[in-house]
Amino acid sequence: MELQRLAIPEVCLLTPRVFGDARGFFLESWNRKTFADLGLDLDFVQDNHSRSASGVLRGLHYQIQQAQGKLVRVVEGEVFDVAVDLRQSSPTFGCWVGATLSAENHQMLWVPPGFAHGFVVLSKFAQFLYKTTDYYLPAAERCLLWNDPALGIDWPMPVGEAPLLAAKDAAGLPLAQCECFA
Template sequence: MQVIATQHPEVLLLRPRVFGDARGFFLESYNRKAFAGLGIDAEFVQDNHSRSAKNVLRGLHYQIRQPQGKLVRVVAGEVFDVAVDLRRSSPHFGRIATMRLSADTHEMAWIPVGFAHGFLVLSEHAEFLYKTTDYYAPEFERSLLWSDPALNIAWPLDGEPLLSAKDQAALPLTECEVFV
């Protein structure tokens, strides 16, 4: 597994070894021992799978209690992926990391606990998988405004994104609950 730096030292882009031939390919998407060797010693408790159409923007989501670390990857299509450090005690508070994830590259991203996360679908459709370190708890879920000028995220958008009602009501960083 190759680790590729992002704009944030704790958000990692991971490139697995892919073995391919005329029949197709094989890759190991998760191995606890190998990930621990990379500094990701996480216990995953839930797997999620979403399918979204082009220009759907999901996020930026986080759980203020039962926070989730996430190992994310795309198995169909391509997305623009974003993580935002929401740990007030972090020297990188408010800092973003962005990357493109696609089924073609097989790359994954590690989003640590204490970060908001979201993605924009760039292809006609995208299927997105994520392993989480804690269970989904809707009562603790919060949404950070995707277009907050303070974050200065350069979303590769043509027009307006397709948002859920929850994401339309998201708050800017100055009004969000954050981690200590």
């Protein structure tokens, strides 16, 4: 497993070793010891799976209590995945990083607690898997506005096309109005 720290060093892009031949491939996507050896001592409690059509944008989600760390990956299709630092004490507060995750590149993104997370689907559809370090708590769920100018996220949408959003994502709050972490 190869670990690359992004511009916000707590957010990591992980590339597993892929063993392939004419029959297909094998990769190990999670191994507690391997991740701990890389400095990521994680304990996951929940696995989630979503399928979304082209142009769907999900996010930017976070939980203000029971903050979740997320290990995310794509098993079919391609997405542009984003993490936004919502830790007010952080020198990167309000900054974002993004990475293209796909079934072809097999890469995963580690999004630690204290970050909002979202993605937009770049392929015809995508199947997105993620492990979380805490349980889903609907009462604590919050949504940061995906297109807040204060964030300046460069979503790779085709020119002139708007993303497909859930009502809660369209009603997200700008950073200046969001509940954030200490």
